[in-house]
Every structure is written in structure tokens, then in C-alpha cells.
Amino acid sequence: MSTDRPTPATANKATPRTPEREAWLQLSVRQEEWLWAGILLTPSLILFVVMVLWPALVGLYLSFTNYRLPGVPQFIGVAQYARLIRDPDVHQAAVNTFILFAEVVPVTIILSFLIAALLNQPLRFRRALQVFYFLPLIASAVATAAMFRYLLYRQGGLLNSAISLIVPVEIDFLGDPNLALHTISVLIIWGAIPISVILYLAALQQVPAELYEAAAIDGAGVLSSFRHVTWPLVTPTTFMLVILIGLGATIGSFDLVRVLTNGGPLGATTTLVYLIFQRGFLEMNLGSAAAIGYTLFAGVLLITLFQFRTQQRWVHY
Amino acid sequence: MSYSLRSLQRSQSLISYVLLTLGAVTMVMPILYTVSSSLKIARKVYVYPPELIPNPVRLENYIDALKFLEPYTFVNSALSSIAIVVGLTVLGLTAGFAFARLSFPLRDPLFVFLVSALLIPGHVTIIPMFVFINQLGWVNTFQGLVLPVIGGVSLPIFWFRQFFRTVPSELYDAARIDGANPGQIFLSVYLPEARPAIAAYGVLTFLGAWNLYLWPLLILRQQGTETVTLRLALLQAGSIEPQLAMAGTILSMLPILILFIVAQRQFIQGISRSGLVG
Numbered sequence: 001m002s003t004d005r006p007t008p009a010t011a012n013k014a015t016p017r018t019p020e021r022e023a024w025l026q027l028s029v030r031q032e033e034w035l036w037a038g039i040l041l042t043p044s045l046i047l048f049v050v051m052v053l054w055p056a057l058v059g060l061y062l063s064f065t066n067y068r069l070p071g072v073p074q075f076i077g078v079a080q081y082a083r084l085i086r087d088p089d090v091h092q093a094a095v096n097t098f099i100l101f102a103e104v105v106p107v108t109i110i111l112s113f114l115i116a117a118l119l120n121q122p123l124r125f126r127r128a129l130q131v132f133y134f135l136p137l138i139a140s141a142v143a144t145a146a147m148f149r150y151l152l153y154r155q156g157g158l159l160n161s162a163i164s165l166i167v168p169v170e171i172d173f174l175g176d177p178n179l180a181l182h183t184i185s186v187l188i189i190w191g192a193i194p195i196s197v198i199l200y201l202a203a204l205q206q207v208p209a210e211l212y213e214a215a216a217i218d219g220a221g222v223l224s225s226f227r228h229v230t231w232p233l234v235t236p237t238t239f240m241l242v243i244l245i246g247l248g249a250t251i252g253s254f255d256l257v258r259v260l261t262n263g264g265p266l267g268a269t270t271t272l273v274y275l276i277f278q279r280g281f282l283e284m285n286l287g288s289a290a291a292i293g294y295t296l297f298a299g300v301l302l303i304t305l306f307q308f309r310t311q312q313r314w315v316h317y
Numbered sequence: 318m319s320y321s322l323r324s325l326q327r328s329q330s331l332i333s334y335v336l337l338t339l340g341a342v343t344m345v346m347p348i349l350y351t352v353s354s355s356l357k358i359a360r361k362v363y364v365y366p367p368e369l370i371p372n373p374v375r376l377e378n379y380i381d382a383l384k385f386l387e388p389y390t391f392v393n394s395a396l397s398s399i400a401i402v403v404g405l406t407v408l409g410l411t412a413g414f415a416f417a418r419l420s421f422p423l424r425d426p427l428f429v430f431l432v433s434a435l436l437i438p439g440h441v442t443i444i445p446m447f448v449f450i451n452q453l454g455w456v457n458t459f460q461g462l463v464l465p466v467i468g469g470v471s472l473p474i475f476w477f478r479q480f481f482r483t484v485p486s487e488l489y490d491a492a493r494i495d496g497a498n499p500g501q502i503f504l505s506v507y508l509p510e511a512r513p514a515i516a517a518y519g520v521l522t523f524l525g526a527w528n529l530y531l532w533p534l535l536i537l538r539q540q541g542t543e544t545v546t547l548r549l550a551l552l553q554a555g556s557i558e559p560q561l562a563m564a565g566t567i568l569s570m571l572p573i574l575i576l577f578i579v580a581q582r583q584f585i586q587g588i589s590r591s592g593l594v595g
Contacts (some may be wrong), residue, residue: 029493030420036499037417037421044412044470045429051446051468052434055338058445089569115340118333125334132341138573140528142550146566150354150559156363158350165366193344202589209562251438257531259550272439280444293441 027051034083056224057290063290073287080291090292093269093275096181097250097296100271104249108192109241115193116200117226130201137194141255144191149174149260152183174261184269185249188257192245203237204230235315243304272296319434342540355441355563362559375560382564383555386548398526400429400463401517409473409518410511414503416474416488417481428478430444435471440531448533454523457539466532471516480509480514517587520580 021055047103063080067073084090119130139147151158160170173183211229231238254273263270263278270278272292280289324481349369355361355378356371415421416428430577446465455461492502533547550567552562576585 034421035418035423035500037415037419039500040411040415040419040503044408044474047408047464047468048431048434051465052437052442052471055442055449056434056437057444058449059442111340118337121330121333123330123333123337123515129337129341129452131346134577135345137524138570138577139348140530140546140549140569142528142530142546142553143566143570144347146549146553146562147351149553150563151347151350151364153363156365156367158367161365161367162449190344190347198585198588202585205589222381247436247438251440254440258530258534259553273438276440276444277531286444286448289444290441293438293444295436297441300438304436 058077059290059293063285063294065287067287067290069284069286076287080287081295083288084291084295089270089275089293090272093270093272093292094299095139095268097253097271097273099181100185100188100249100253101246103182104188104192105242105245107185108189108196108245109238110188112193112200112241113238115229116197116204117196117230119201120204120230133197134194136190139191139197141191141252142259144187145256145259148183148187175254175265177265180261180265180268184253184256184260187260188249188253192248196241196245199237199241200234203234207233232316236317239307239311239315243307245308246303247300250296318583321475336530351563351566354560355382355567357560359560377527378560378564379568381458383562385552385561386545386565386568389541389542390543390545390548391572392548393542394527395462397459397544398523400459401466401526402522403472404463405473405522406515406519408467408470409477410508410515411503412470412474413477413479414481414507415499417484417509418486419499430474431471435475438568439469443531443535448534456536457542461536462542462544466526466529473522477511477514477519480511480590484510496540513583513587513590515587516580516583517585520576520584523576526575 046060064075064077065073066076066079069263085157098186115133119126119133123129136144152160154160154172156171156176159173163169173180174180207230211233250271251273253271254277257269257271257274258277261269263274273296276296279285279292323381335488353369355377356374357368357378358373358375361368412431416424441456450456450461450465455464488506489502492506493499497505501552527544528546529544530550533544534550537543537547546569549565552565557565
């Protein structure tokens, strides 16, 4: 009759059972989260496995074969890797890749930091100046190549015309084997500065203005306050940029090299990424291309792990 | 503030102006020179000394360049870039939310695994990817162009997870106690919050998709399927007159420029709130 209606007595009896009921409820809450995690993650995971993981594993397998088109892959163990060690083209490409990395990363970081720190001051034409630094962001590597190709032209290009006003020489920026790689570096730096400045500016805007004022009252000059106040405050951004630009310089160099120099002259601008393309798609030697790819991956992985390991020494969160 | 300190500051800001102006000119000169050359008549492109202001101005260069680039390449680039942006943003938002706010078994190892794939250079997987797409018969197709790119979910997942972690978790817990399920909370609380992060990610990804070169070079081998960037590279290889190549280069960048002008406020806001800086 009145069994449905909880009397004070039954309510009291029910109390010890509450933890049990809560435990059951919690489990259901958790299961609901698992279910939703599954719904939200599955599309990403499927695409990732099919489009990234699977090709990566197939590539790893191919690097242990002698796959050449037309033909079928035959397992040959680590022979491809052993060949790489003695391959002068690979040596040259590895050195070129490292030079790009060593030139592009520090120069981009230092220039972008200085530009951002200068732009972060209360200057009158700050916004207008900012636009000029952001503008190259719209240029693809292919567009960058197109613009610089004519700018750097040997006869009548803007840069050579300007130089010849001072000294009567004609510099072949892209055709001289001693210069071409450094020219590519400069182009990568030009393309990487905008996004680096944007990220530094975003980070600097979170630095309290009082810090600069305190430094100014202490009589710190612009450069020394940049060095001792601003720089340490943006080390997390610097760390992220070192990794991003490092990857960009080593990997992203492909488009510029392909459009401007095709790896020449005499292999002077052949980077590892370009060599992968050359071996795989021009010489149809897929096994060798895959082995170069995984060697590059190992290098990137090692350098990145090293950076994460050493970050406590200089990155302040 | 003493007089000397004020004069010191004044001289400092003068130096700042000089340095910043020099840098700005260097950064913008290649683009200015390209715009200038794109408006010249053929025999004026390489005159000595170089003329920065073209005289006479030949606007028809742009019509000729568009004929070389072909209007359809702009349609192809726009459609594929939009598909890539929408695909990656939706996947990044949903998975990023799950990693940021839901608890489920193997969450952290799975996240580290997905994100560490960022270190695999795309060029390492591109050969097996091409073989795979070729087997599917997807060479010269839209899905063959965009799906492998959308598979690169690591970056958007990282990006949106970092952003969602800046949204206070109390919002999630409170809505949960009110009886909302995670899907409802995602749609009604977290998605509206993410607008600046979506804008910044969307703009950068559109830029990246529009500028893709290697993958379209491999996968689009038929006339009629090319993107603007691919066509622009072909133009450079061919013997097109320089002023037309310059005009084509400017044309290829215009859509991106317009996008930045339209979205700049949200873009900057999204970058500063992304949880990536500071």
C-alpha cells in the first residue's frame, strides 16, 4: 500500500545503500564518457591509420627491399641502409640538409625575436609596419620561388642591378654551386619570418608592460632589456619555433628546390627530401628512396628528442 | 622622469624606427618588385637601371596570365582547400575535445602516439601513399588529392586539445552534473568557445592547402585537375614571359590575401589564445 512512499524508517534503511548506487551511477557516467570518446575519436583514428600509419609501415618495409619500378619488392635486409653509408649523393644531401637547418633556425629565431620585440614598443606606425612583416605569409614556396627567380636574375635582376651600382660584378645566386644553397636558406628565412613574428608578438603581449618600464628605469638599454627581460620570458615560444622551423627548413625546402634549382647545380641544393623525390619518382628506385626517408626520420627524431631533453636548461614556463 | 632618460628613450625609438623600416622594406621588396614587374611591358622588365614604377602600365598582363593559369585551377584549389580545412577542423575539434576533457583508457599514450607522428616527414610516407592511392584508382581525383591530406590529423588534434585545455574544466563538470552528455557539452559549450581557435587554424590550414605542391604534383596528372600552385610551378618551368609569370604569381596569392584581410582580427585573437604561446 504505502510501500512506494518512503517513510522516515525506510529512508534511514536506504542510507547504507547509497554508496553502492553511486558507484553504479559513476560507472555509467564513465561508460558514457568512453562511448563519447569512441564516437569523437573514431573518424580521426581511421583516417590516421589508413593515411599515415599504414603508408609509414609500408614505407618501412620497402626500405628493407630492392623495390624498383617496374618490378616487385624483394626483401634484402639492411642492404639499402648499408648502401646509403657509402653513397656520396646521400652524404652531400645530408650535409646540405644540415647546413639549411643550421642557417635557417638561428637566423630566423634571432631576426623574428628582434623584429617582434621592436614592434612591441609603443611606436606610432606600429600597425602599418606590422603589415609589411606579415605580408610574405601569403606567398607559397612556389610563389616565393617565382618572385625571387626574377629578383635574383643574373642580368637585369633587381639585386644584381643594385649591386652593380657599387661594384661591377654579376652574381649568379642560384647557378653558383657555392652560393645556391645559401640563397635557398635566405628564401626559407624570408618565408618563415612572418609566422615567427606573429607568434612572438602574441607571446610578448602577455608580458606585463611594467616589466619593461622597470627595466627602463633601471637604465637598461633597449638591447640589454631585450636580452635580459624579454628573451627569457618567451623561451617557450622560442622552443616551439626551433622545432617548427627546424622541421620546416629540413622538409619544407623541397618546393623551393624543386621549382628553382632541381637540386643543382651539381647537387649543391639537393637536400635529403629532394633526394627522396629524385630516387623514388625520377629514378623509380623506391627501396632506396624509402631507406633515405627513414634515415631522415631517425635524424629528425634524434634532434627533436635532444631538444626536449635539453629544454629544462633554457626554457622557463 | 629625468631629461636624459627621456632623450635616451627618444633616440631609442628613432633607432627602432630606422631598423624596423629597413627590415620592412627588405621583407616587402620581393612582393613590390613582383607587382611592379607584373605591370610592365615585355621589353621594360629587365631594363637597366631597374624601374620600380612601371611606365607604361600594362594591366592586360593579368588577363593574359589568367589565360595561362586557367580559371578552373582556382576552382580546383578553392574546392580542395575548403574540403581540407573543413575535414581537418572537424576531426581536430572532436578528437581534441575528447583528449582535453574526457577520461578513457589509454588516453595519454594514444595522444602522445598521434602527436609524435608530426615528426614523420610527409615525404617519407609519400611513396607508399602514392602506390596506395594509385591502387585505389584515385589518381587525378578529388578524393585522391584531399583524403591523404585530411589524414594528417595530428596537428589539429594537438592544436584544439591545447585550446580546449584553456577552457575551465568547471564548465564541463557543471554541465555534466546538470545531466548533459559529453556530446551536448561539446556542441553547446566548447564549440562556441573555440571560435577564435577555429579561425586561426582555418586560415593557416587554408594557406597550407592552397600552397600544397608535392602531393598535387604527383597525384594530378591530367589537364583540368591541376591546382593554382601546381599550374604556377609549371608556368615557371615553361618559357612564359617574365611579366606574365609575375602577374600569375600575384593572382595566385590574391585569394589568400583577401582571406587574411577578412579574417585578420579573429586570426590574431586565435593565435594569442591558442595555448601555444606564453
